[in-house]
Every structure is written in structure tokens, then in C-alpha cells.
Amino acid sequence: MTTNGRISPATRWHRMPDPEALVRAVTQRIIELAHTAIATHAGFRIVLAGGSTPQAVYRELVDASTDWSRWQVYFGDERCLPVDDPERNSVMATHSWLGQVPIPVSNIHPIRAELGPEAAASRYASVIAEARPFDLVLLGMGEDGHTASLFPGRHLDVSGNVHPVHHAPKPPPDRVSLGVEALNDSEEVLILVAGSNKRAAVQRWKTGATLPVTAIHGHRGVDVYIDAAADG
Ligand code: 6PG
Numbered sequence: 001m002t003t004n005g006r007i008s009p010a011t012r013w014h015r016m017p018d019p020e021a022l023v024r025a026v027t028q029r030i031i032e033l034a035h036t037a038i039a040t041h042a043g044f045r046i047v048l049a050g051g052s053t054p055q056a057v058y059r060e061l062v063d064a065s066t067d068w069s070r071w072q073v074y075f076g077d078e079r080c081l082p083v084d085d086p087e088r089n090s091v092m093a094t095h096s097w098l099g100q101v102p103i104p105v106s107n108i109h110p111i112r113a114e115l116g117p118e119a120a121a122s123r124y125a126s127v128i129a130e131a132r133p134f135d136l137v138l139l140g141m142g143e144d145g146h147t148a149s150l151f152p153g154r155h156l157d158v159s160g161n162v163h164p165v166h167h168a169p170k171p172p173p174d175r176v177s178l179g180v181e182a183l184n185d186s187e188e189v190l191i192l193v194a195g196s197n198k199r200a201a202v203q204r205w206k207t208g209a210t211l212p213v214t215a216i217h218g219h220r221g222v223d224v225y226i227d228a229a230a231d232g
Pocket of ligand 1 (some may be wrong): 049050051052053054077078079089095139140141142146147148149171
């Protein structure tokens with residue numbers, strides 16, 4: 001979070017030498033957080049991100065030793081495409097991870113994005129209202145500083161659980177996204193940033209620019225896992 005244009009101490013940067021180290025560190029942290037949440041309140045509510053960096057983490061989670069029946073899985077955003085389209089975040093997460101572990105299907109809460117942005121957002125708003133607060137929100141960041149499907153250059157509605165999104169600059173144009181308020185209602189937030197194409201946005205973030213990603217602070221700050229290429 002930024003205060004008077006300065007980065008608050010609540011943004012904790014974890015610099016990793018390469019994407020592989022980043023993926024290992026994030027996977028390990030997710031497993032630790034799940035373990036703690038399951039031990040303290042018998043359940044782990046996680047919100048997933050789309051994108052290639054999170055996908056590498058999902059592949060690693062297949063081998064986690066955990067009680068999958070205690071996980072409740074939500075999505076931070078979804079692309080409005082047919083239900084089995086490989087470009088959907090839910091399909092990516094299922095193929096990479098969820099379809100390969102014994103998690104009950106009823107514990108996975110996809111966004112019904114095939115219904116279109118408005119209908120899907122309105123349905124998912126009730127799901128999210130019951131799910132909050134989360135134990136963990138996972139996010140990626142695009143090279144323009146977007147996170148989930150909250151893109152720069154448009155009004156950032158900080159209230160409300162879930163928003164329909166039109167004309168997104170990253171395809172497809174129609175999407176559904178959790179809003180800032182819902183993404184911030186989490187004990188932990190991990191933001192994954194890898195690749196040299198993210199460097200300019202990281203620079204802007206570190207020098208206090210306001211970007212969609214800088215609106216996310218969770219209950220007690222965010223942990224940004226960044227590789228050397230993105231950190232410059
Ligand atoms: C999506 C996302 C999006 C993503 C970032 C980073 O559906 O596209 O949820 O916010 O996380 O664009 O994606 P990469 O890790 O692929 O750069």
C-alpha cells in the first residue's frame with residue numbers, strides 16, 4: 001500500500017534468483033499457511049490467480065502432503081470463455097493441480113464466467129460474501145501493473161466483492177474479477193512477479209506509483225515474491 005506516494009513497510013519484497021526458486025519458495029509458503037490454518041481453524045480458504053507464474057506453483061502443489069478435504073478454493077478472476085476452454089483460469093488450475101489431488105469437487109468454487117460478466121459477477125458475489133475472510137489470496141501482476149482482472153487506467157472501485165470487467169487489454173476482453181475490498185479481506189497475500197517484462201511496472205511500484213496491484217494490502221501487508229529479472 002502506498003501512503004503519501006511512499007511504499008509502506010507492509011510491502012515485503014522477497015527477491016529470488018530465478019523463477020524456479022520463486023516457485024519453490026511460494027509453494028513452500030502456501031503449504032505452511034495451509035498447515036497453520038487447518039491446525040487452528042480446521043480449514044484453508046485460498047483464492048487463486050491466473051497466469052503462467054501461478055501455474056508453475058500449482059504444478060508443484062500436486063505433491064503437497066496435506067488434508068485436501070480441508071481446502072476451499074476460490075478464484076480471484078476468470079475469463080469469460082466456454083466452461084472447458086483451456087484459457088480459463090479454472091481449467092488451467094484443474095489441469096495443473098486440482099484434477100490430480102483428492103480435493104472434493106464441492107470444495108472448488110469456480111466463477112461461472114460462461115454466463116457473461118454481469119451474471120457471473122452477481123452469482124459469485126454471494127459465494128464470496130460467505131467465504132470471506134480468506135486465509136490466503138494469491139495474485140500475479142501483469143506488465144501494466146494489473147492484478148486479478150483489475151486493470152490500470154480505469155476507475156478502481158474499492159467497494160463490492162466481485163465486478164464484471166469489459167474491454168480488458170489482456171485477452172479475452174470480458175472477464176470477472178474480485179474487487180479490491182474482497183482481495184484485501186485476507187490474512188495473507190502473496191504476489192508473484194517473474195520475468196523482465198514486469199520490470200517497468202515494478203520500478204513504478206517501488207517509486208510510489210498508484211497501480212491496481214498497489215491497492216492490495218490484505219489484513220497485514222503483502223509478500224511479493226519477485227525474481228531477479230523482474231526486479232532489475
Ligand atoms: C489472468 C490473471 C492475471 C495474471 C497476471 C500475471 O487471468 O490473466 O489472473 O492477473 O495473474 O496477468 O500473469 P503472468 O504470470 O502470466 O504474467
